[in-house]
Amino acid sequence: MSQAQESDSSLLVVVLDANASAWAQSPLSLDKALQQLVIFINAYLALNPENQLVVLGASHKECRYLFPADPSSAPPTHDIQVYEQFRTVDVHVLSGVHEMLSSHVDGNTEEQQSLIARALSKALCHINQVNQLSVNKIWSRILVLSAGQDSPHSYIPLMNTIFAAQKMSVLIDICKVFGQDSVFLQQAAEITGGNYLKVDTNSEASLLQTLLFICLPDQYTRNILNAPGNDLIDFRATCFCHKRVVDIGYVCSVCLSIFCQTAPVCSTCQTKFSFRLVKSDSNQSNSTSSPNASAMSSLSLKP
Template structure:
């Protein structure tokens, strides 16, 4: 039997890496319960697998202390149950997800005070890119990868550097990052990730119809996206976070050596150690001293 042609892999075979936000502090205050959210997501994942028998789905759980793989449709355990994919996928994913939630909660040293603690989005995004790189190196034929971020918790400004590095790595590897934000306020990190990598960002207005949003917007393979109209980015928030206080700023100071961003003027860069303004002052002092010194 002849192997599948490479055109099939290039056109409509997809590897979808889903980043699932499991932050209990967000879900406890959300209008959509976590169980309802999972029902929408599980139906969406099953639809992706049924659209093409070569499609692959990987789910990474994103907690507030850790992140881990909870489902991989390419594993030997899941391959042996092709006739009952939906029940097996549900049981396998839910079991590993429950184990992850228990482990993630045990890693917490203290309860967050005041605002909701952000999820470890930078970690799950890095894990997704590492998985995709392994797929790239596995052979000449592989499904076309993309990342789908299902996030509800607020952005963590302290993760700004790691997230931007991951975004530029995805752009360099031609891996689109789709994002579906289900929180009350929009996410600047997800907007930038989708805009820079050529993905789709959307914030559903009615969470009760989340499955419809997922199917009509994010189930489309990359080849078919050139034929349909998807939501365009409007008003992308490009604000950065300062490296000193991890706050989102409109204007700041940038180190000319390592491009670190600061909200206030500093005498020395805390990232690379460059001294701001000292080189110019020393050069001026040396010039004045030489001009005042009589030649012999």
């Protein structure tokens, strides 16, 4: 079978963390970050007229398309001084974010975790759809602009989307604007071949600089650029029982669920563990046992 020709155009999915309470803590305001983001988006669209763009907004409550916008929404007013495509994108992204924020004013404003896993799933579905419909192979990537914290409850769906992205050869760039390093998003960047970038928000224009210098280059240019490496990636996993990041955990040998402490029954697949077998297994180093009878194995999760 002949392989689809690779096209020069690319598909970029931007996942914007639109969590108001997370941005409220950030030295860089959401408005300023948005201004810099739309400049980056315009630069991306200007690189190649065939470049495709999707912008998704993710808050703690919902995940929605900001661009392409709902066809039923009012088109932006015409402005002769601005390139039409730039104007359409800018207006839809900015108004979409403000609409999202205003619709969540009454919600739990303390929640600083956004639905990033859901947004990544949506992004991968869109990329898959575009790939199915296009004749040439389009280089696809995802950029996550993250301000919130990791959500341990979404560890499993997030890891599933990361491995799906790896299988689809979709790289994920992470721009962490504020707060502690995200263990999960670091792994997303490392596993998919993207960059994990921590932005110095004390300098107001550093977000734009990071986006333009590191996230804008296409697949050909990236090969000759010396991008900052993901040297300090934290590969620890989260236990399925308490959703805590663990250094050393116990892995169910049947479903590979991770636990921070031993338990007689796996809470995910209900397998009963025989701890007697652990003893006998440790005496006979090469012994094998049936999966149902085997016990939890401990695993050091440090790299």
